[in-house]
Amino acid sequence: MSLYLQCLEDARQRGSTTISSEALARLGGATSAQIRHDLAIFGSFGRRGLGYPVPELVAHLREILGLNRDWRLVVIGAGRIGSALAQFPGFADRGFTIVGVYDNDPRKIGHRWDGHPIRDIATLAADAPREQYDIAVLAVPVDRAQAIADLVVATGITAILNFAPVPLRLPASVTVKTVNMTMELELLSYALAHRR
């Protein structure tokens, strides 16, 4: 669904007002039958021979994905990963706004990071009720990830994007997505090693 939205937004930027399931399939790397099936689940949008109305479908997919509102992100670990994330294409215009940045390094605390003041991780629990963070981005070392995740969850945050290449054990009420770049690279080296 996220990929369809990406393709539809590209199409809208190019000025398209309607798009056929065939064109959407070509953009998204699926079959047109798959597209029609997937989109039918979310209501009847396509008109036979006319295709899908791009703006309406964009609005509907954004609503389903929870992108029709702003999400307040807190970045834990004021390093390059969080910084890269903040600059990621399509990130800010999808409603993800970084509103707080924390670190535990006294050399960093109080300095600015991409315009945000870096706060002391020790103040996270006190700040959280006021700041209403929705999603925590964990960009911390592997051996600190679980402890910091526990701290984050204790403040009431229920969604975590984890960049530490380690599985986190958290209550079922918390949604965690892990971006494990090391593992992706290892899958590539595995493929290369076994191809030769």
Added chain:
Amino acid sequence: MSLYLQCLEDARQRGSTTISSEALARLGGATSAQIRHDLAIFGSFGRRGLGYPVPELVAHLREILGLNRDWRLVVIGAGRIGSALAQFPGFADRGFTIVGVYDNDPRKIGHRWDGHPIRDIATLAADAPREQYDIAVLAVPVDRAQAIADLVVATGITAILNFAPVPLRLPASVTVKTVNMTMELELLSYALAHRR
């Protein structure tokens, strides 16, 4: 397998010479039966009552994953994503070395980026035979990703780590892994939106 290796390397750093399947399961978030099953596929390592010998298992997993040699990475797009990747924990010590950085921005070409000179993307094809790049990291805008991937593949590179949130259409002989941070965040916003 990548996660087992991570857990085993952590154990080795803490000075462990053997580890039980139960301890490995606890670290990796699996069951001990699953661990024994997975590791049995790659040869008989564990000794009943003694556990797995950590250094031997680390060496064996590294060999299977193709980590017992160096991989030469070329980063296309001298921005923050590539920079974050280069600093990623456990990245350099797994044998992934950035040996070339390219961009198409005349303001960047010739400058240094994390110690590497930024080269003109127009010279990639000419450099590739000499540089023997194994893996290309694509950190380029969505609307340029397919064209640059085609260029990379034409130079003979057969493994791509793609950070553009778009599927790439490439020959079956090329292995592509996409790290889609926008999609991971959208999965979180979807979970939050439907929980409330």
